[in-house]
Amino acid sequence: MVRRCDVNRWLWAGLVLVGCQAARSPVAPNAFAVGQVVAATTEPGLEDALRAGIASALTERSALAESGTAAVDIAVLTAVTQATSVSQAGQSFAARLQISVRVGDRTRQFSSERNYTVIDAVQGEAARKAAFEALAGALARDSVDWLLASQKSSND
Numbered sequence: 001m002v003r004r005c006d007v008n009r010w011l012w013a014g015l016v017l018v019g020c021q022a023a024r025s026p027v028a029p030n031a032f033a034v035g036q037v038v039a040a041t042t043e044p045g046l047e048d049a050l051r052a053g054i055a056s057a058l059t060e061r062s063a064l065a066e067s068g069t070a071a072v073d074i075a076v077l078t079a080v081t082q083a084t085s086v087s088q089a090g091q092s093f094a095a096r097l098q099i100s101v102r103v104g105d106r107t108r109q110f111s112s113e114r115n116y117t118v119i120d121a122v123q124g125e126a127a128r129k130a131a132f133e134a135l136a137g138a139l140a141r142d143s144v145d146w147l148l149a150s151q152k153s154s155n156d
Helices: 005-025 046-060 121-155
Strands: 031-037 069-087 091-105 106-118
Touching: 005 091, 005 106, 046 069, 046 121, 069 121, 091 121, 106 121
Parallel strands: 031 069
Antiparallel strands: 069 091, 091 106
16 A cells, blocks of 8 residues: 555655756757867967867857867967057057858858057067957857857748
């Protein structure tokens, strides 16, 4: 003979299990993996900054997959700095980064520019590196926005 208390426990356990399954967030249908990052530039750490930036941007949007999905490939088209002004406080530069993002047969170019000031050679190297890391992160976020928006419009 089954006691009524045991039946209630099994009923509650089943309801909790079904509720947990129903509340689970779905896997993103538009998942991407980080592909190749190619940079024919002497800017140190730029490839790593782009790779980390695209992985971070995909993770923020719940669209990062390990494998088995479309790979996001990035090519650095331009990574240059140019002196813009000189003053007693130091010399100002503009860092410009232009990348090409490719997923499957879709390709798009992104570019941005950031200013930084150099007081001495040691600080200047760190400021240039920080400028390119910030540019890589910003362009990676723009790229992911484009990927997800274009994927959504092609699914509609």
